[in-house]
Amino acid sequence: MKKSCPLHIWNKQNKKNKNSFILIELIIVTSLLILGATIWFCQISISPTIYLKLDLKQLAQFILYLQQKSISRGIKYTISFDEQKQEYYYLEKGKKHKKQLYKTNAFGFLPNSYSPSFPRHKNKIKNAILFQYEGKYEKQLTLTPSGKTSAGTIYIKTKKNNIMGAITIDPSYTKQIRKYIYINSVWEKI
Numbered sequence: 001m002k003k004s005c006p007l008h009i010w011n012k013q014n015k016k017n018k019n020s021f022i023l024i025e026l027i028i029v030t031s032l033l034i035l036g037a038t039i040w041f042c043q044i045s046i047s048p049t050i051y052l053k054l055d056l057k058q059l060a061q062f063i064l065y066l067q068q069k070s071i072s073r074g075i076k077y078t079i080s081f082d083e084q085k086q087e088y089y090y091l092e093k094g095k096k097h098k099k100q101l102y103k104t105n106a107f108g109f110l111p112n113s114y115s116p117s118f119p120r121h122k123n124k125i126k127n128a129i130l131f132q133y134e135g136k137y138e139k140q141l142t143l144t145p146s147g148k149t150s151a152g153t154i155y156i157k158t159k160k161n162n163i164m165g166a167i168t169i170d171p172s173y174t175k176q177i178r179k180y181i182y183i184n185s186v187w188e189k190i
Contacts, residue, residue: 048158049181051102053190055156056179057167059088062099063141063149063167063177066090070143079141081129081154083107101156109155110164116153116180116187128155131169141169165190 063079070077080089089098101107109125131152133142142150144159149169156166166180168186179188 048104049163049183050142051104052156052158052165053179055101055105056167056181056190058099058177059154060167060177061154062088063143063169067143067147067149070145073146076143077143078147079084079143081107081139081141083128102108104160105156106159107155108164109156110157110161110182113164113182113185116166116168116178116182116189125155129153166178 045094066077066079069075077090077092079088080091083106086101087098090097096121107128109128113125115123115125127139129139129152131138131141131150134151138150140150141152141154151169153168155164155166164182166182168178168180170176170178179190181190182188
């Protein structure tokens, strides 16, 4: 009769542990793959509406920030819009402070759409960016130390041309900035 040696027992236990270790590795790797696929899928399937709303929010905050800066420093600022580069900026002491739209969005509007600001008057949109300041129409937004702001609208659309948003500065109350989104031919305030 053969006696079992302690080394032989250890090898059997080691084989069991080794098989268990491989199973644990497999579970961890599978979990990581599932997690990675989930994150990738979520990023691909994010609605273009979210990026549009983020651009509208970022632009509204940029305008409000510069408006407060203008009032506190007593300096007139102008926000310019570059429709080719899809960016907006202001100049201060020769330095350009700019923000870029998300790659999924562009300045523009959907064909045959109407402005959100004045529902009583069906105004067909003709320009992606248009502001009125001191009786002149411009493609830039002027902010003064007195708090007066150009009245007008900026339109941003998805590059797929199915959704658009707008930021309006109401002519009757220029300190109020409104954000809208245009889905299925209807403007909704956000």
